[in-house]
Amino acid sequence: MVAKTSLTALVATAIHCVTARPDPNLYRRAISKFNEIRTCGLSDAAPTVKAPKVNPWAQITPDDVTAVWELVHSSEAGLNLTHPDNATLTDNYVYFIDTLPTNKSAILPYIDGDAELPAKYARVVIFEGGKDEPVSQEYMVGPLPVGSETSVAKLDYIFNGGKGGAVPFNGRNFDGKRSRASEPLLKSIMEEIADITVALFDGAYYGSGDERTNISAGSPTPVSYDGTQAFRNIMFRYPGAATYLVPIDLYVMLDITGTDASKYFLKGIVTNERFFRTTTDLRAAYDAGELKSEFPQTREQEWALVKNQPEMGVRDLEDRLAPQSVELGGKRYKYDKEQQYVEFMGWSFYLSFTRTLGLAFYDIRFKGERVLYELSLQEAAAQYAGYQPKAANTVYHDTYYSFGTYAATLVEGYDCPFGSTLLNISFPEGDREEVHPAGLCIFEQDSGYPLARHRTGGSSDFGFSNLGTVKGSALHLRAVYTVGNYDYMFDYAFHLDGSIETEVRASGYLQSSPYYKSQGRFGPRISQGTQGSYHDHILNFKADFDILDTKNSLQVTELVVVNQTQPWYEELGTFEQMEFNTTVMETEKQFNWAANGQAMYSVVNNDQTNAWGEKRGYRIIPGKSNIHLSIANSPWTRKQSGMLKSHLAVTKQHDTETYSNSWQNINMPEAPQHDFLKFFDGESVDDEDIVLWFNLGMHHFTRAEDIPVTLFTEAVSSIMFAPQNFNDRAQEGDLRNRRWVEVDEEGGLTYEDYGIELPTCQVQLEEPVTKIEPWASI
Template sequence: MITTSLLMALVATAIPSVAARPDPDLYRRAMSKFNEVRTCGLSDEAPTVKAPKANPWAQITPNDVTAVWDLLHSPAAGLNLTHPDDATATDNYVYFIDTLATNKSAVLPYIDGNGTLPPKYARAVIFEGGKTEPVSQDYMIGPLPVSEKTTIEKLDYIYNGGNGGTVPYNSRYFDGKRSKLANDFLLPIVEEINDILVALFDGAWYGSGDPRTNLTITSTDPQSFDGSSSFRSMMFRYPGKASYLTPLDFYILLDVSGTDISYYKLKGFVTNEKYFKTVAELRKAFEAGEIKNEFPQTRDQEWAMVNHKPEMGVRDLEDRMAPQNIEIGGKRYKLDLEEGYVEYMGWTFYLSFTRTLGLAFNDVKFKGERVLYELQMQEAAAQYAGYTPKAANTVYHDTYYSFGTTVSALVEGYDCPFGSSMLNVTYPSGNKTRVHPGALCVFEADTGFPLARHSYGGGSEYGFGNLGSVKDAALHLRLVYTVGNYDYLFDYSFHLDGSMEIQVRASGYLQSSPYYKTQGRFGPRIYKSTQGSYHSHILNFKADFDILDTKNSLEVTELIVANQSQPWFPELGVFEQMELSTSYMEEEKMFNWAPNNQAMYSVVNKAKTNAWGEKRGYRIVPGRSNVALPVKNSPFSAKSSTMLKSHLAVTRQHDNEPVANSFQNVNMAAKPQQDFGKFFDGEKVDDEDIVLWFNLGMHHYTRSEDVPVTLFSEAVSSIVLAPQNFNDRAPEGDLRNRRWAEVDDDGVLTYEDYSIELPTCQIKLDEPFTKIEKLTFA
């Protein structure tokens, strides 16, 4: 009898289609060709392609960034700006310049017809501390390039919170200027209690620039609720690369409202699970022996480094290189680097990038027909739990830190496969354009399983009469955003079956808390004096579906159980049977996945049917860990995190509702600048231009295996956007990477390789693969 491995060789080897009896030497002879030397596509450049049109979603150019900067600082602008390097909190200065998204209503006539390329606009956030009532203000500058037609206007229309692009000073981003004010106020307070800190933690704080300082101090978000006041919950740590894992049980609470530190106030101290309003109360308790350091923290942080630990032992055969994905036949995707345009196996799409939100996909088409107008992350958030000021107070919105600017260089062969196209990412920074080399990788990968497979008949010695197996693969675009302590790996994959998968993985240091024996309900002990604080990561995405055109509906197909009888089963009487019940969402709505996944949600075009009369569409398939924010009424995330509190939402598309969140919302929990809840005003969504919002995420049940860092393998969430009657049949019949085998009545095997021969090569790693290609999205 033929073995399984030999059978696979017969079906898959690169030998022309022949009639053959089982041959025990066939596999060996075929594999002998691997002695030839090739590079296996590792050094191949991706083939180039010319985008059908200029990218209307592209970033503003480096020249535009500089010109906008100069215009804003010109006396004619009347903004009275100070250069950020010289500014204080009471000056007016530019916080950042970014690309303002072009309205969909302006893009469609161009991308779908003969309309002209819509003009570009810049967005500038200016901190206006010099005003009588200091604020942060968004502006729009355009059209670009800068000319006599260019104007500077307040950017109000994209925000619905009531004050347009204006954010109160107390809610604006807490940058270095504000931190200096807060630290200037904090310093004399800490100087009064440094002896207590030394006694408890063998450390003191005299300010970040003082050589006597051997503690670090950190705050958290939010730092305001509505802009009427501002606060900080400060915590001490031991300094070092892994300071997130060495928290100290000492907190200082401050009121830091406004720009005049003479009005700042000390709200109190927290340590040993006790609250002290004044220095005098704290000192009295300390001198009475009521404050102790029961679980001393370690200053050594080598245990928390992501390096090899020989003391943990050696795994057998770990001295060998791990398996690698190789584009063995050469790259099968094409790039237009100037326009940020990609083609792959029927897929086409444009890329865009902003410093606030990062990577976006636009005009996503499969086999020439549009599926999505836009796909982009809206927010990456985390809310913590704990019985300490910092843990209880913490709600992070990572767009607050200009999410796109946190992309980091990728390690070829580890973050991405060898031979990936390693592309640059750029974004405005001050009056220049910053480049992060090799921060976006593009590669095609084997999925590890066939796209389709079936064998029929088992009477032959091969175990089948005929057998078909279709090789699967997917194109991946991958970035890693490192926001403080966490690395988020975003992986967007385009599959051969017309489906698109979005995966997000999290790694990095836990934001931990000091260990308390009484607080196990907030997380386990993960080191000598460190507790892993429970938290939930929720990442919100916008998917503006345009299935063939802008008239779409959200179809809900529910799996119900009904009692029925069937006359051909008279003996059964009434029995349970499964049925499908189909309806359409009528109005804008936030909703959750159905229990037991007994509902399918599909965006369909009622006016467009396939060959069988079925409405063409795409369904939204939950993957791993599709969660929403558990807390609904926390004061720290009340209205600022509305988009995170359900699994899914559907709204009508409007140019004045381009994003679910404002990057400054985190400090406006009670009165957000962008109130996602106001999107839901009873508008109809049936047969309209609709947008689906979905959440990925993880409830992070912390564990000792989070040390030194959380593992990508476990902290992962995903979703799939998959064809639902979009095609007339499975889109696999046009793929030639397959094997078809038949066995006739005489036991003779014939098989077809469709002229796709298995490339034979020997991998040569004589040179490191550090090729960097330029992608400016401009």
Template sequence: MRPSFVTLSIAAAVAALPGTPLGYERALLKRALEQRTDGNSSTASCLGDVAETATAPYTNVWAQISAEDNRAVWDFVHDPALGLNLTDPEEATQTDNYVYFIDTVPVNKTDVLAYKAGGPPPPKYARVILFQGGKADPDSQEYMVGPLPVSTTTTIQPLDYLYNGGQGGRVPFNARVFDGPRSAATEPLIAETMSSIADITAALFQGSVYYGSEDERTNLSATSGTPQSFDGTQSFRSILFRLPGVASYLTPIDFYLLIDCTGTDSSLYFLKGFVTKERFFETEVELRAAFDAGELVQDYQQTLDADWALVNHKDDMGQRDLEDRFAPSSIELGGKRYKVDPEAQYIEYMGFTFYLSFSRTTGISIHDVKYKGDTVLFELSLQEALAQYGGNQPKAANTVYHDTYYSLGTDMGTLLEGYDCPFGSTFWNVSYHEANTTVTNTDSICIFEHDMNFPLARHRTGGGSSDYGFANLGVVKGAALTVRAIATIGNYDYMFDYSFHLDGSIEVAVRASGYLQSSPYYANQTSWGPRIHDATMGSLHDHIINYKADFDIVGVNNSLQVSELVVANVTQPWFPELGTFEQMKMNVSYKAEEEQFDWAPNNQAMYVVLNKNETNKWDQPRGYRIVPGRSDIHLSIANSPWSRDNAAFVKSHLAVTQQHDNEPFSNSIQNVNLPWAPQQDFAEFFDGESVDDTDLVVWFNLGMHHFTRAEDVPVTLYSEAYASIVFAPQNFNDQAQDGDLLNRRWIVPNKTATGEYVLEFENYGVPLPTCAVQFSEPVLGIEVDVTT
């Protein structure tokens, strides 16, 4: 069905409007709001229809393998002649060999640079993880299959070169992803144990029992986090029980089951114990004795009605005045000012050009960023989203999440126009491979230009006049292009933004909204978080999001300059009466070797990635400054047994390393279960190599120390859980990058012979637009009319 129209008609008759320039602008806005038509207007759409088409200068070499290649690789590895003895994952148990997933081997930078210099396209390889439970020494092994497309020259070989932990792409069975078959193997022990104490849980928790996940009598849900091993020699689960439902993260009960599930023989799995009332019971006999003695009566009972935890309108909270009106929206009044090549995932905007790519594990990445033809970044990509919890309970104390472990990219779902992204955004799908098929998540990336809600530049010159309050006024409109995706990973919706600003700066931001992973409430545990409902405590935790920025500032040879503000005690002969006094001055140095480091106290240091061999007009080395934004943090704890050696990448604000093709990632997707013997040890990246005048990579962390609160119910709010960083030109140009922008106003009041003022108003050929706004609201995939 065709949507209705709301038309904003903006006239350009400047002479007809009296008053000051500010009055002129306000009058135009007032007229725009008053003029609404019946939908038959022939004016252009304010939403700009579709973006104009660009043509990518070369093939997107970072793109994932195609659906056709995925199917061919699937058939290749299942060929009996290859001898891998693979079972269909739908039929597999943990003692079988089967494909966990197929993705894409990251392309080598050296190959890309050679291709851009006129060489052949880089070869394409599939990244295949096989779970090999049927081997004498069961494990998980990554393989590379290629070159693609599959042909007589295609081979399979271990994908070992990406990892430095000593076993290459191999992960011991006990540390591999705890997938469906492994969970199924532990279910009989869990069901048997909980069934035998159903009378206890029913008495303590309002009739709550667990007889197994498929048993109709069960009215509890079981959950366990990671890690589930320390070094791959053992495996365990710390299981928390919750009331089921869409908001189960907020309805835990105070009952934990600890089991050992080492190895592939589930008959050897055993109970480690129970935890409730802050007490550990090694056996059912001990638990039952305490229950019979009346020692386990709960102080707080979890609510059975979870409506309070739903993200819906709460009638009991009433309604704010005027909230029945539609909220303000950002729209592209003048039409889209960016161009795209959807097939190549290539974008052009106001001097910027760049490519996108997608991975099932890390989501979207940005590649080959240029500003006005000069290279800035070879790669800007998410590496990991880590969360570590604290608490005096097994689940909270034990929990460290690495979200790539859950294939973060596959959780980038459909975005709602007008709410997740502005009306009129450009939407792209993402696709990933599952077994021998390819899954497409529709409208999972949005691209939009938006008002910054502040001018890019502004200044009034000279003194004011009594009639107008100012003399000359120059103001430049602020705008940016944002690429956005939102990944719903279990209980959190992470919003990932990459924004390109008119001045040449690039901003990376992340926001978190969603259900807290909560714990049962105890009055004596407030150091782990506050009470947020009847029997629920918000568990204290850190969110740390790790990124990679492979800078190529006008070439690959770069350096990291540090300009530190220090206190200098000086004397100056023109101030003899002051003697020695303090001044600030700048000590400039360069990072010599690979290093992890933190932001300087009080932000009294500037970090610039620059090219010593390329200078601007003023003979200054061209570079980009790394500007801390909001909440640039690192992990609060450094020596937890749950993140001891597999999380070095989140234990500093920043790091700089020399670029190597065999160090494309700071982490590995199966590292979370190897905190004592990591597959990928980021600390090993720092081996004394030079980062001066060479190809370097900056790694940085954003995130939130989540001091949980009642306002996290029902969900954490994006407005508060927000972190950002900016890369800003630092002598990259010869002057500020606003002089070539036409979206500006220059206003000069000139006094006539009669003493009156005449306003000279220059719009540089960009008048306020005349356009129509077209809205539609999708409901279950169906467009319906919204009459405004």
């Protein structure tokens, strides 16, 4: 459409959209539906599309889960299993069932050729406490569905620590059964000193199920160094919704080595920055009046709840609904629910989900050409600092807790825009499938800036002769995982220009410590008796690039400063100049971003060039807060956290190096089940199938503004993969959402809208419904 109008009239063209404010109680699909009164398309479901092939990365089915459970419990399997509900430390029982990732070498002939769909296998973790040498052992069960050809075999090939899928008992997951085994010892110790804890902290612990107990016990990981011993360093808090923010200054350290709980013993008690080896030593100090609370803790926790706090006051006009992002023109992405396949503005990809890692992307293509084979989280880690057993000892690997199972229900209009496509998250739990409603959302969102813009000068009253501006937006896939005290928001954005952005934000309660003036070097005082313990958040990702095919290289373009002369500047003599020095990384390597950003890292295909003869590739661009772990040689992260200790790493792809970490690594810092550092054995990464591993994260310099919870605004980290000569020109020329404005000879404006008119519509949000609908699951 071409129209002639004034600039004022052009700007005044508007969208009329009236929205009724929804009920705030939107949790668990008490989430607003939409009643469209025309033509916004706000309530439209995503158009359907048929995936080109069956998703080879999909989860095993609920029927498969049940059949695998029955098979491993059968006498034919010979595993001598006890049902987990009835098991003890010295029994064999299933800990979890998950989907075993299919090898890339098996999938490529299928996804790119005419090979048959590869067989699926289940991953089964069994705690074998009934063996002479008790271990945790992983098994692979398949092919699925269960039939005459299905077998149960040890899953060893994806682990390089020397023991395959086995982990010693002392290094295995500290599950409820291990906690219950050490409970009698803890109870006896705390009963013996109950009068002291009541006097000092107005609290006592008589066991987790005793009604007299009014303080809660928790312990960090790791619980072992190498699996030959085990310990439990217990801290205490006041119970409640915000328990992480009200710690008390009491720590009990236990030795819990082995399966015989009668041999467990007290290692010591810590309070007042002092270590007491026995309860007798503690009592002597108490009787001498040497113990006190420097900053007594509060039990009251109302101040720490994430709800409106009247004492904070009122901001003018805050009673109005905040601005909303809505897909006014209707959804522009397509979704195949059955195959978990998405298409958007030239992008296409498959989705996958596991209980261990959560959401992952496969076969990511732009305009039909593959960019990435896989983009997935590998680990969400945190390491703390402090002068007491809990903070000094705490390192979390959240895959240890089955990270994917904590995908939380999303609140429409707040966690995701109104009108988002909401998908259930499902995963195996025991012999069945568990479903978390609305655990993933998909939406297209205005970028908040144009994709491209330029005006040329002129002598008109408007100050230009022509102006072009292109609408910017991106498709987002978002999930929030609430693991204990933290909510991690993962947002993957597919931009119109062919760029992919990965962003992580962190919110939630700090794992805090009791405050002492002498310990200010570990964090500030943030509440009455609470210190915000400094810590690192590191999130490790895998990006298996296949730029057009599996022969890629990592090109390093350094910006160097050289002294040179140029004959047309004879009067300057020698002067400094910038130039490029381009090399290729030859062998596997861990490395960091260059100082001052003076290097560009690009994954390129040496055999594929664009129209100008430049190697086609994708650039790796650091975003906000690209960090690595601060500590290089901590006893708690010495060998099992190697993937966290550099910004980036590149390796040659192997089916045996599927993951950078093992979910069971956390308790084995000296002898990991899977050692990322062993990936680096001198193999070539030039013209090979290469994998980039990268870290996002935050150095969490805690502050009073972390109360009640850390804010998403500043606790954020991101990275972008952007075309680098992948195309012949910028990918904005085939998008019609743009305006071309010219000043004509008469001083008026002529503009082209390319048939994309601004809609006039009215939208009414209905009352929320409480029935959970059978949405698509992933």
